[in-house]
Amino acid sequence: MSSKKIFPMNNIAGQITVPGDKSITHRAILLSAIASGCSEITNYANGKDCLSTLQLVQDLGVNVEQSSEQLRIYGVGKYGLKNPLNALDCGNSGTTMRLAMGLLSGANITCKLVGDSSLSTRPMMRVARPLQQMGAQIILKNAQTAPVSILEQQKLEGICYRMPIASAQVKSAILLAGLYAQTPTTIIESIITRNHTETLFSMFGVTCTHSNNQINLPITQVLKATNIIIPGDFSSAAFWLVAGLIIEKSSLNLMQVGLNPTRTGLLQILQLMGANIEIEMTHQHPEPVGNIYVRTSKLNNITIPAHLISLAIDEFPILFVAAAYAKGTTEIRGLAELRVKETDRISAMVNNLTALGVKIVELDDGVIIEGGAIRGGTVDSFGDHRIAMAMCIAGLVANSPVTITNIDVVNISYPNFFKTLDRLKHEC
Ligand code: S3P
DSSP states (O other): OOEEEEOOOSOOEEEEEOOBOHHHHHHHHHHHHTSEEEEEEESOOOSHHHHHHHHHHHHTTOEEEEOSSEEEEEEEOTTOOOOOSSOEEOTTOHHHHHHHHHHHHTTTOOEEEEOOTTGGGSOOHHHHHHHHHTTOEEEEETTTEEEEEEEOOOOBOOOEEEOSSOOHHHHHHHHHHHTTBSSOEEEEOSSOOOOHHHHHHHHTTOOOEEETTEEEEOOOOOOBOOEEEOOBOHHHHHHHHHHHHHSTTOEEEEEEEEOOTTTOHHHHHHHHTTOEEEEEEEEOSSSOEEEEEEEOOOOBOOOOOGGGSGGGGGGHHHHHHHHHHSBSEEEEOOOGGGGGSSSOHHHHHHHHHHHTTOEEEEETTEEEEEOOOOOOEEEEOTTOHHHHHHHHHHHHHSSSOEEEESGGGGGGTOTTHHHHHHHHHHHO
8 A cells, every 4th residue: 555745735736637427437438338329438537446347337337348448238138137156246336336336136137246345335325225225136244234145136116215315325326236127217316416317318318307495207118228428427527626726826727627516516516605606618518527627726615505415415515624724613514325325435534634734524424624824744544545635635734744644545546636736737
């Protein structure tokens, strides 16, 4: 396990293209696998998480041609997947495991899904319960976690499910199982979450309607192969967005980033904090895409509107860094879900920011952060890619170097993160 020493920067400037969106890539791979025909997925996310999904469909008998830019996936149709020879390894990826549970529930497949030590502690009953209600045969370890065993089942019933928690992974697992159901599926979401499954459904010719808080999926026949150009991942852009705001005399242009409003809560939060950000929308395929222009700004802490929390769910580690640097004290609540991410992100960020001299108090479901200076020191990634990158950005504005241990984990979502950082250093 390696570590990285980050030195403070006086300014940061340049143009950045971030990797393709991880959430969209997972879904594009899974849907291509059960479509009829060959789908081309360009600018796919090449971090370890999406490679776990890619390996998973290959282990289920799907042929894939892979270049650095593009995937060609030869779909086998809804009932064409084959029983895998070995356990399907989802690595660190919660999205792979939870979405695969939904996809495989009615696909007439018997298999076992396993994950690394972090994934093996994450809650899976939230997904298994509604799938079991649809008729899936799923067995969890201690009725809670992975390994997840799925037994052959071809007949699922639709469900009308009121989401008890805000989770796009749970919603998506139900929708994927709904593709195999003999009756329609309805999901009622009281809190909006990312809607990539719904938008990709329409690209594969699946009708899925959304009105008010209700998503309706009729009985589905076939999915047709399609071509998708994946936009840049807003959650990867988020690190540079905050860097450009809090490092003095900075100016960053983030190009071709996915700007689906169910993902961009952080933009709205930062704008409420006083951020100087300009957006230029460029096109709409498969979802809104555009360029983000960021300039150094004086940030003030604010009360974060509750409705923005699920729309910024992966961005809290980097938002905590922005809040630690901003003027004033901020209390953020409603973050209980952060405790069951790749690590307990509340506790990891409290530990790390405290080690860098930030006054931060841990609450059950959030934090209180007092803005001020960040000092140098040593922190840990806690095996979580977003904690690792958030602490790198903290290191760029600290008053002396910050060392982050167990740093390789950035490869989960952003293998070129340090290449980009080095290039920006040389350009400044
Ligand atoms: C994701 C949904 C979110 C998010 C995760 C990716 C997805 O998880 O945190 O990184 O692609 O559906 P939850 O559904 O657990 O909120």
